[in-house]
Amino acid sequence: MKLRHAIAAALICAFGTNAMAYDLLNDWPTKYKTDDGYEYGFKGLYQFDTNRFSGDTANPTNGKEILPDATAWRRKEFNFYGKTPWGLDFNIGYDFTVSGHRTATTGVHGQWIDNFVRYSSKDYGDFRLGQYKTPVGWEEASSSSATTFLERSLPVQATNMGRRIGVDWSYYGIPNWMLYAAYFSGGDLNGKNKGNGPAARVVWNPLNRQPGAGSREESEVIHLGIAASREDRDATTDGRGITTPAQARFRARPEANLLGTRLVDTGNLNNPGGIDRIGLEAAWIHGPLLVQGEYLTFSASPAGKPSYSGNGFYAQGSWVLTGESRPYSKGAIGNIRPVNDFGAVEVALRYSQVDLNDGPVFGGKEHDWTIGANWYLGQHLKFQANYIWANSTKRYGAPINGDAAVDPRVFELRAQVYF
Known part of the structure; x- marks a missing residue:
């Protein structure tokens, strides 16, 4: 005690x-439930990070520092939700920290996150209307509170669409299967990402054994999934009457996200036509062991130019030294619930890579190695530490006018409160 x-x-x-x-x-x-089954409550996620860079931290063309050390709030998310006893629920969520990229020295503004109404039926599935995460990029679609590492992997950053406004349907009525279909339209509630298109995801669990608390039997879960989407971006016109053509852009931070710096970036691909994204997912939970990976590919067909495609993958593993298993439900992996007063300790290793070069597009290539450690204290506190070996190669302009490598090393810490 x-x-x-x-x-x-x-x-x-x-x-x-x-x-x-x-x-x-x-x-x-943080929640209240009435005698007749109505529930209201609050959910929150607060993450305070520090990023420390060493090695290559400068732009190779001019020597200007592009990766300064940073310490700042990563997320300050707050949600109000309600549930009825007859299947209807809603969520209103806002992040008071995040808007575009984050910096440690400039002010930032908040943005809307998950905002929806949903009706759930045991026979017909869950129907949802509003803004929520898109499915391609399993690591991103999962809760930000439950990530094994501080930041999502390179290919997931490059691929995922983020949150969009739309309607979707989830179905869990077939044993060991999850079916998902969605249509997104109108961008997001923050006035960005104008476009529309369908998305789908299928998950199969050939094995899903999760003994209850106190059981000596180990958890055993196998997750196999595929997700796909097609997006048609819209041109936008600002208040001055200036029209920007529809654009696609694929890029990734070096798995350190307090700064806006990307070491690999395609730049804007104007009039991209249909943007296709596909992800293959796999995971195995065996007692305290978690092995997880994804392969992702994305493509566009810019008007008057050759078609473009990029790809990447990550593979990671973690081991809970204190013996607990990572929980799994409805296609998502959650945070550990410690059984000891001193909490649970997890160690992890990840390799990720992304290739954004194709034809005349020189977005660059990057691969990262990350080691991590997580300390879970009860159900609401989590502390994380990561060390990243990042290695990138990208084509730069004058005076280089060719490929150059930028290989920073990153030490990251996070303190997290979630409820």
Whole structure:
């Protein structure tokens, strides 16, 4: 119990005393349920990060630093939700930190995140209308609170569409299967990403055994999935009457996201036609072991230019030293629920790569190695540390006028509160 008291004192200093009257590790009274089955509550995700760079941190053409150290809030997400006993629920979510790229020195503004209404039927599935995450790029589609590493892998960053406005349907009525279909239209609630198109995802669990608490039997889960989408982007006109043509762009940060710097970037591909994205997913949970990977490909057909395609993959593994298993539900992997007072400790390794070069497009290539450690304290606190060996090659302009390598090393820390 001394550890709990020490954590409580530290969090009171950091966040104040208004929510500290309860068990900090498990008992957070953020929801209320009426006698007739209606539920209302709040959800939150707060992440405070530091990124420290070494090695190559400068633009090779002019020597200007492009990867300065940064310490800032990564996310400050707050959601209000409600559920009825007859299947209807809603969520209103806002991130008070994120807008475009983040910096440690400039002010940023918030943005809308998950905002939807949904009706769930045991017989016909779940029907949802609003804004939410798109399915291609499983790592991105999963909760930001439950990532094994601080940031998503290179190919997932390059591929995923982010959140969009649309309608979707999820079905879990066939044992060991999950079916998903969606149509997105109108961009997002933040006035970006104008476009429309369909998306779909299928997940099969040939094995899904998750014993209850106290059981000596190990968890055993196999996840196999495929997701695909097609997007048609729209031209946009600003308040000055200036029209920007429809554009596609594929890029990725070096798995350190407090800054806006991308070491690989296709630039804008004007009038891209249909943008196709495909992802293949696989994971195996065996007791404290998690092995996970994805292969992703994306393509566009810019008007008057050769068609473009890029691809990438990642493979990662983690081991929970304290013996717990990562929970799995409805095609998503969650955070560990520790069984010990001192929490749960997990170590992890990831390799990721992305190739954005194709024909006349020299977006660059990058591959990263990452080692990580996670400490879970109860159901609401998580601390993470990553070290990244990033290696990128991209074509630069004058005075190089050719390919150059930028290979930074990154040390990252995160303190996370989620409920």
